Amino acid sequence: xxxxxxxxxxxxxxxxVEKILAAHLVxxxxxxxxxxxxxxxxxxxxxxxxxxxxxxxESMGVPHVRNELAVSYVDHNTxxxxxxxxxxxxxxxxxxxxxxxxxxxxxxGICHQLHLERFGRPGKTLLxxxxxTPTGGGIGMMAIGAGGIDIAVAMAGGAFHIxxxxxxGIRLTGRLPRGCSAKDVILKVLEKFGTKGNVGWIFEYFGPxxxxxxxxxxxxxxxxxxxxxxxxxxxxxxxVTRQFLEAQGRAGDWIELVADKGAAYADVFxxxxxxxxxxxAAPHSPGNVVTVKSMKGTKVxxxxxxxxxxxxxxxxxxxxxxxxxxxxxxxxxVGIACGSRQVVNxxxxxxxxxxxxxxxxxILENACGFCIGAHMSPRTGAISLRTxxxxxxxxxxxKSAQVYLVSPxxxxxxxxxxxxxxxxxxxxxxxxxxxxxxxDDSMFLYRDTAGKGVRRAxxxxxxxxxxxxxxxxxxxxxxGVVAIKVGDKITTDHIMxxxxxxxxxxxxxxxxxxxxxxxxxSFHDRCLAAKASGLANxxxxxxxxxxxxxxxxxxxxxxxLGVKAVIAKSIERIHRANLxxxxxxxxxxxxxxxxxxxxxxxxxxxxxxxxxxxxxxxLAVKLQDGRTVILVAxxxxxxxxxxxxxxxxxxxxxxx
Ligand code: MIC
Ligand code: SF4
Numbered sequence: 001x002x003x004x005x006x007x008x009x010x011x012x013x014x015x016x017v018e019k020i021l022a023a024h025l026v027x028x029x030x031x032x033x034x035x036x037x038x039x040x041x042x043x044x045x046x047x048x049x050x051x052x053x054x055x056x057x058e059s060m061g062v063p064h065v066r067n068e069l070a071v072s073y074v075d076h077n078t079x080x081x082x083x084x085x086x087x088x089x090x091x092x093x094x095x096x097x098x099x100x101x102x103x104x105x106x107x108x109g110i111c112h113q114l115h116l117e118r119f120g121r122p123g124k125t126l127l128x129x130x131x132x133t134p135t136g137g138g139i140g141m142m143a144i145g146a147g148g149i150d151i152a153v154a155m156a157g158g159a160f161h162i163x164x165x166x167x168x169g170i171r172l173t174g175r176l177p178r179g180c181s182a183k184d185v186i187l188k189v190l191e192k193f194g195t196k197g198n199v200g201w202i203f204e205y206f207g208p209x210x211x212x213x214x215x216x217x218x219x220x221x222x223x224x225x226x227x228x229x230x231x232x233x234x235x236x237x238x239x240v241t242r243q244f245l246e247a248q249g250r251a252g253d254w255i256e257l258v259a260d261k262g263a264a265y266a267d268v269f270x271x272x273x274x275x276x277x278x279x280x281a282a283p284h285s286p287g288n289v290v291t292v293k294s295m296k297g298t299k300v301x302x303x304x305x306x307x308x309x310x311x312x313x314x315x316x317x318x319x320x321x322x323x324x325x326x327x328x329x330x331x332x333x334v335g336i337a338c339g340s341r342q343v344v345n346x347x348x349x350x351x352x353x354x355x356x357x358x359x360x361x362x363i364l365e366n367a368c369g370f371c372i373g374a375h376m377s378p379r380t381g382a383i384s385l386r387t388x389x390x391x392x393x394x395x396x397x398x399k400s401a402q403v404y405l406v407s408p409x410x411x412x413x414x415x416x417x418x419x420x421x422x423x424x425x426x427x428x429x430x431x432x433x434x435x436x437x438x439x440d441d442s443m444f445l446y447r448d449t450a451g452k453g454v455r456r457a458x459x460x461x462x463x464x465x466x467x468x469x470x471x472x473x474x475x476x477x478x479x480g481v482v483a484i485k486v487g488d489k490i491t492t493d494h495i496m497x498x499x500x501x502x503x504x505x506x507x508x509x510x511x512x513x514x515x516x517x518x519x520x521x522s523f524h525d526r527c528l529a530a531k532a533s534g535l536a537n538x539x540x541x542x543x544x545x546x547x548x549x550x551x552x553x554x555x556x557x558x559x560x561l562g563v564k565a566v567i568a569k570s571i572e573r574i575h576r577a578n579l580x581x582x583x584x585x586x587x588x589x590x591x592x593x594x595x596x597x598x599x600x601x602x603x604x605x606x607x608x609x610x611x612x613x614x615x616x617x618x619l620a621v622k623l624q625d626g627r628t629v630i631l632v633a634x635x636x637x638x639x640x641x642x643x644x645x646x647x648x649x650x651x652x653x654x655x656x
Contacts, residue, residue: 013260016234017167017202020142020257024125030164035636037159038142041124042069043151046111048076048372048498049129049551051088051506053148054095055468057155060652064100064453066157071119071444072096073104073111077502078367079374084503087462091506094460097446099155100453108443109340109366112136112308116219117342118441121253122237127154131226131550131574132308132389138219139244140237140257142202145226147552147578149648161638162231163200163573169265172209174274178430179423181318182217183310183387183407186224187279188271191289193228196489196544199573203233206259209273210236214433215244216312223309224389227286229547229572240433249439278422280385281405284393285489292410298420300385302378303334305411306364307371307388311339313346314431315387315408320352321429322412323359329418335376337364345438361415373397373499385411385420390548392493394518397500466507469560471583471646474613478564478606480536483527485600486519488542492575494518495546495554505553512557524561531562536606540598541568546575555582559647565606567631569595580639583647585613590630597629613643 014022021030027037043065045053050072057065072092077085089106096103104114111128112135120126122140126133129148136143146160154160170189189203203225205218213221218235225233235241237257245254278292305311305319316338328334336356338344344366347353356363362376370376371388377397378384384396384403391403406414409423441447486494497517504511516523527537539545539558545568546554555578565585569592579586589595598604604621612619617633635643645651 013262013264015167015169015204015259015263015265016140016236016257017142017165017204018263020123020125021165023123026159028164033164035161036164037161038125040067040127040154040160042119042126043067043154044071044073044111044115044126044128044130044133045148045151046076046130047074047088047092048502048505049148050092051465052468052552052556053129053151054092056149056649057099057152058095058459059468059649060152060156062156063455065155067155069119070101070155071104071115072101073114074106075110076368076372076374077505078106078365078369082503083462084464087464088506090460090462091465093445094458097454098457098459102447103445105443105445107341107365109343110308110311110368112223113311113339113343116215117248117340117437118444122241122255122257127151127160129550131548132223134225134232135219135223135308137222137225137232137234138215139241140235142232142234144232145550145574147550147555147574147581149552149581150577153648165202165231166200166266167202167204169268170203170205171207171268171270172205172273173207173270174209174272175212176273176276177424179409179426179428180276180278181407181409182213182220184276184279185271185273186221187281187289187405188276190224190227190281190287191279192269195227195229195285195287195547196570198229201230203228203230204259204265205233205235209271211238211240212273214240214314216314219312220309224286227389231573243433247434247437278407278410278424280410281391283402283404284391286390286405292406292420292422295404295420296422298383300332300414300419301382302384303332303411303415304370304376304384304386304388305335305408306337306339307368308339309389310387310408311337311343313343313434316343316347317350317352317431318429319408319412320347320355321431322409323361323415324355326359326416328360328415332415332418334361334415335364335370336361337369338366340366341440341443342437345440346434370396372502374502385414387411392491392548395493464503464506466509468649469508471559471650473646473650474564474583474585474610474644476610478536478609479534480538480564480604480606481530482540482598482600482602482604483530483537483563484516484520484523485540485598486542488569489544489547490541491548492546492551492554493548496551496557508557508560511553512560515557515561527561527563536564537562538604539563539566540595541566542595543569544572545570546572550574552578552581555579555584559584565609567598580642581648583643583650585609585633585643587619587631587633590632594629597623597627610644613640
């Protein structure tokens with residue numbers, strides 16, 4: 001984005017990203033530097049990453065949050081089998097009260113949907129400890145996902161660093177045909193750009209087609225930008241945004257934010273909305289896009305509707321109207337999870353809930369639930385159609401399940417038949433944007449203390465809350481061993497599984513037992529044994545290592561197990577940042593072919609690692625057979641400093 005320098009003339013036409021960036025830039029120049037620091041206005045956390053974020057915030061010794069608005073949502077660990085989840089909720093509530101964070105009680109809804117409804121503001125920056133934070137891009141925010149410790153720093157008033165963005169314009173023209181919706185659009189974008197190779201990009205949507213999409217549709221598209229691996233996705237803030245905010249009783253939060261005439265983009269991809277057809281992502285990647293037509297007639301066992309991608313009133317009301325007066329097929333189970341209490345209330349009031357119940361749907365809690373494999377795992381070998389955003393192998397909780405990602409329209413028409421049906425040509429109602437949403441903020445607690453906190457409020461710590469481990473400075477001499485070798489597109493769900501293991505998020509020693517569980521369950525024991533004998537554990541991986549979520553546990557738990565370096569063909573943005581934050585050196589092969597030279601159990605001499613990190617980032621490693629492999633860590637000065645002292649918390653002198 002060469003033209004977006006802060007110093008550029010006021011007359012230079014700017015796109016939306018450049019405008020937000022210019023208003024928030026605190027370090028570096030996007031035209032000159034590889035990374036820039038931005039001021040963060042708002043933060044959000046969810047419980048599965050939030051406990052760690054607040055433990056880290058606490059250890060920084062800052063008396064109360066310093067950013068404009070901080071919200072702590074509880075939406076992931078809501079199942080409460082055993083005491084662990086409830087312990088976490090209590091801890092989060094007490095921390096919120098103490099530090100001036102708004103606390104969204106369990107049952108209020110999914111963080112991204114709630115934030116869009118109640119707090120998001122065009123032109124603001126939002127940093128969230130969840131990779132789908134970019135949902136806020138649907139109302140013209142620059143909303144970015146990051147690891148919990150980055151959120152802690154932002155709450156303490158610190159800057160957040162992003163790669164100087166390249167902005168790709170996605171020009172929308174036309175209008176979606178009846179039966180197609182936002183999910184089909186983002187799947188089209190994923191079909192074109194895939195789930196790897198988009199690191200450092202921001203996608204900005206513009207063009208005459210934008211005004212045909214309502215806010216929930218824009219939010220769906222921005223939400224699943226996470227699957228592309230981009231920094232974020234942004235829509236303009238226009239009359240449609242204003243109508244949405246007015247209907248939420250937040251007219252005062254609206255500003256107009258559109259690209260200037262003649263604004264430039266690094267490149268432009270055009271989508272004619274009227275040419276879109278129903279799409280689906282086949283197992284096991286959101287980038288495996290096929291047309292619904294090509295799968296027509298495939299028998300389906302389960303259909304799950306909801307998640308932060310498609311759980312708005314618009315989405316679920318559409319499903320209800322499709323199912324009205326009908327019943328789902330006998331041999332298919334259908335679950336529906338709304339995004340928020342507001343959505344549930346509206347559906348209750350307009351009769352949609354009764355329609356869904358009569359149609360034979362299971363009404364689930366308005367929480368993440370099925371999306372993260374926390375319940376309703378499909379049966380062995382099932383075909384499950386889902387409206388959420390990720391279909392990684394095993395994420396549903398059933399390794400053999402085949403999960404397809406679809407729009408709510410495709411999900412609903414398929415539910416009636418028990419097989420894949422295209423919504424094109426079916427009677428699909430249109431749901432106009434509500435004129436007024438029923439606002440009830442009674443499950444957001446401690447609003448009055450935001451920014452101040454109650455200094456002496458006690459922090460409640462049940463036995464599930466363990467202290468955060470701190471990294472150690474990078475050693476001068478270091479003997480390494482390849483603890484595991486994995487292939488391409490290893491997701492954070494492979495590294496640090498969620499589902500049944502999610503409840504250990506606040507307890508690193510316990511959670512670390514499950515690192516790489518889906519790939520190799522002996523990883524934990526092997527690492528601890530190597531660590532005890534003074535060896536540094538090394539992970540070797542293929543392309544796009546660490547895709548998916550923002551969970552910093554995928555770096556924090558390996559750090560706890562003595563992992564000092566990841567050597568990969570390429571590493572995804574959020575995970576790479578998390579590795580650095582926890583003192584693990586992210587290295588890539590200079591020659592990708594050298595990946596084949598390494599195997600599990602190989603000894604690697606990492607004596608030069610510290611010097612390489614302190615220097616130009618190049619490390620020549622001699623292998624057992626005498627061959628040399630060149631590894632590269634492309635680091636900013638800030639990252640070098642973090643790695644040398646053992647990560648972000650260690651660099652801040654954390655108290656644990
Ligand atoms: C997910 O969708 O995988 C999650 C759970 O929301 C994660 C956060 C986490 O790991 O807790 C995400 O997307 O960042
Ligand atoms: Fe929750 Fe799923 Fe959204 Fe992650 S992707 S925030 S688990 S609903």
